[in-house]
Amino acid sequence: MVVFKEPGKLNTRKTLEIAIERARKIPSKKLLIASVTGYSAKMAVEMARELELIVVTHHTGFKEPDTQEFDENTRKLLKEKGHEVLTATHALSAGERGLRRKFGGIYPLEIIANTLRMFSEGVKVAVEISLMAADAGLVKTSELVVACGGTESGLDSAVVIKPANSSNLFDLKIVELLCMPSNI
DSSP, X not given: OEEESSOSGGXXXXXXXXXXXXXXXXXXXXXXXXXXXXXXXXXXXXXXXXXXXXXXXXXTTSSSTTOOOSOHHHHHHHHHTTOEEEEOOOTTTTTHHHHHHHHOSOOHHHHHHHHHTTTOHHHHHHHHHHHHHHHTTSSOTTSOEEEEEOSSSSOOEEEEEEOOOGGGGGGOEEEEXXXXXXXX
16 A cells, blocks of 8 residues: 555546556456546546546535536546546535534534545545445446545545445445555
């Protein structure tokens, strides 16, 4: 496992190199990455030519109402190259974020998300996008995939995961930690 000295965008290329090398060795040949604006997606599409790439974006309205942060030209490029782009509600916050903002408190999915953040923000994101991709039918719950997430911008964490559907989220298994930033 590679541990980066600090989190964030500066680790994107190395995270993708590690993830791609591992994804080539699993039967599914699937690489899931989180990408908010398209920065990581553009880099991944150039590097992961022989893999099935599934890019998971923020849901529309994440930052501000009715706004999609993911670059439309990048979405078109990915689709033209035969890759998937999934824009869906976040599996580990869903409506609970709205409940917390309105009524206060903390809710079960947010507790799970914060527990995963004890590894890194990127590990939490990798788990979340795996759930979302399984819910969308883009990955099977019986296969291994490599999933990448990051902290604020870019990618800094990669894991091998056996996905699960959100309704069975505790069936998800983190099989291997490939890289993440130091949490100190």
